[in-house]
Amino acid sequence: MxxxxxxxxxxxxxxxxxxxxxxxxxxxxxxxxxxxxxxxxxxxxxxxxxxxxxxxxxxxxxxxxxxxxxxxxxxxxxxxxxxxxxxxxxxxxxxxxxxxxxxxxxxxxxxxxxxxxxxxxxxxxxxxxxxxxxxxxxxxxxxxxxxxxxxxxxxxxxxxxxxxxxxxxxxxxxxxxxxxxxxxxGNRAGARILGGQIRRGHNDTMQAAIWLSDLRGFTALSDRLPAETVVEILNHYFDCQVTAIRGHGGEVLKFMGDGLLAVFPIDEYIGDAAHVCSRVLEAARESRASVEALAFPVGDVFERFRFGVALHVGNILYGNIGGGNRLDFTCIGPAVNLAARLEKIAGRLGRTIVVSEGFAKACQHDWRNLGEFPIAGFSKAQRVYGLAEETPVVMA
CATH class of the missing domain: 3.30.450.40 (GAF domain)
Incomplete structure (x- = not known):
């Protein structure tokens, strides 16, 4: 050369x-x-x-x-x-x-x-x-x-x-x-951070379907199993959800112990709430099947698991929240709070999937009206729906 x-x-x-x-x-x-x-x-x-x-x-x-x-x-x-x-x-x-x-x-x-x-x-x-x-x-x-x-x-x-x-x-x-x-x-938040949204107070309002889930019996599980085993179980358990969430257009924002918060953005200009919520429901059903199929060996037995997920749709505040130079890119707002409350109701009712009235209206399905429930922090009772196909399981 x-x-x-x-x-x-x-x-x-x-x-x-x-x-x-x-x-x-x-x-x-x-x-x-x-x-x-x-x-x-x-x-x-x-x-x-x-x-x-x-x-x-x-x-x-x-x-x-x-x-x-x-x-x-x-x-x-x-x-x-x-x-x-x-x-x-x-x-x-x-x-x-x-x-x-x-x-x-x-x-x-x-x-x-x-x-x-x-x-x-x-x-x-x-x-x-x-x-x-x-x-x-x-x-x-x-x-x-x-x-x-x-x-x-x-x-x-x-x-x-x-x-x-x-x-x-x-x-x-x-x-x-x-x-x-x-x-x-998450990729959506990551793109915003790399784009310069790194100051506290940088946030946007976004309409989204909200997913908030929780592993049933996690406290008792943590008490009787070694910490390393619990971490391994959580990783397998989250795999059951993350694959379905991402596969249907969602973004996982946060893991909170055994809890998971995810959002599915809705394009308000296109008006695709029905389509997005339909994908969210499909992801929830896939996750339910995966968690039910999960059998984790502990000694001579296999641990089986159940989880609950609450689905809601509404406006959220999406951006940097925190103190000093320690920030978190997450979402907050009444819609997120309601999803968290609904998830607790799902546990009380022995349901895997429960949805808000707003989600049920956006996603046409065979819903069962589970009644109205007073929600802490909300002035009006909220109507909750579940899948007609689902049989409640009372946790011991």
Missing amino acids: DRSGLQPILNWLIDGARTPGTSADMIAAVCERLVDAGLPLSRFGIFIRTLHPEIFGRNFIWRQGQKVEMGTVDFEILETPEFARSPLRIVFQEGIEVRGRMDDPDSRRFPFLDDMRAEGVTDYIAVPMPFLDGSVHATSWVTRQPGGFSDDDIASIRMIMAPLARVSEIISLRRTAEMLLDTYV
């Missing part, structure tokens, strides 16, 4: 690799500029480790003439024989380059390169990409050029690593912030 063609690419990266579009578009632009400058590159991979409870890392693979492929890898890969014999394992763990020329017998120690060899690849090099925090990420460079990469090609690859690492780290930090916010406050 001609070094004179490399400097404009270095300058472009140092300036932030300003490319309209996604991270994949930026990677494609880097590779195409390098090829145009004379680097005989046929395939490029970049592997970024992530700060995520389930995902070990993300990868982007560029092939000449094709779109960039993106993927994620979970932590289970670390235990696989493929990873143990991968060049990238050495890069991640030792932070050194690993080269595999196809005409070098030593390259046979990496089964991954057998596939490369079958595709006509002549040379492969994996290069560490250290971030400023000390973490090591990786890139891989592949060519079909007869004789493999030249010394000048390798030198050019090494020269580009520092500015490429800085740009990649900036993008990675932004994505890490997004993922952490999604994980801890």
